[in-house]
Amino acid sequence: MRFLLSFSLIVVSALAFTADNLENARRGTTPLDQESKPAPMYPVENKDLKRPRAYSMQPPTIPHKIDNYQVDMKANKCLSCHSRVRTGDSQAPMVSxxxxxxxxxxxxxxxxxxxxxxxxxxxxxxxxxxxxxxxxEDVDEIIKRNAAKGDKK
Ligand code: HEC
Ligand code: HEC
Structure with missing residues (x-):
């Protein structure tokens, strides 16, 4: 029993230690009980330029602004351009x-x-x-590297 107690104490203090020193991509090393200064938000691009997908199953990123586009139970603004029947008017790519x-x-x-x-x-x-x-790494890079090594797999 005593062993169990001291063991759980060690676990708890280890957890407290990691929580205090946790480095978070957004919070930096600011301790959990303090507020960090949030980084500025990047402006959204609105250039109608598609980005290549990193892999074939990736959901493509949106090449236009979507400010105030309502998507809820009552309406779906995205579908007003991207649904099958609307693409004639909108010239937007149809959802696949x-x-x-x-x-x-x-x-x-x-x-x-x-x-x-x-x-x-x-x-x-x-x-x-x-x-x-x-x-x-893009799979193409891996294929190229393996081909250069003479590995035909
Ligand atoms: C659960 C995830 C998911 C949701 C939710 C989703 N998509 Fe997608 N979307 C994908 C993926 C993954 C792809 C790429 C592979 C594919 O076509 O399934 C894709 C592809 C697309 C494409 C490119 C089609 C093409 O032929 O190149 C468009 C446009 C798109 N989605 C629009 C939408 C719109 C508009 C909505 C909302 C009505 C939506 N998606 C909801 C995952 C999603
Ligand atoms: C007014 C029409 C319109 C609305 C509304 C709209 N889109 Fe689009 N979308 C387009 C057009 C047109 C394109 C083709 C590229 C371009 O011109 O920006 C596009 C491109 C895309 C693509 C890129 C597809 C690819 O193959 O790379 C995605 C993803 C997408 N939209 C998602 C959305 C989502 C999600 C919403 C709602 C939040 C939305 N769109 C609302 C017109 C629209």
């Missing part, structure tokens, strides 16, 4: 066929409920620095 599929792969007449809230997956573009470092 996956947006008309339920999770079992059945095709639906209307947008699938799981694809209704567009901003769950699509984000506007900003010329912002990544918040956390990452080592992501």
């Amino acid at each position: 066929v996956t947006h008309y599929q339920d999770r079992d792969g059945n095709f639906l007449a209307e947008i699938s409920p799981r694809r209704y809230f567009c901003e769950q997956c699509h984000v506007p573009q900003a010329d912002a620095k990544p918040l956390v470092e990452n080592t992501f």
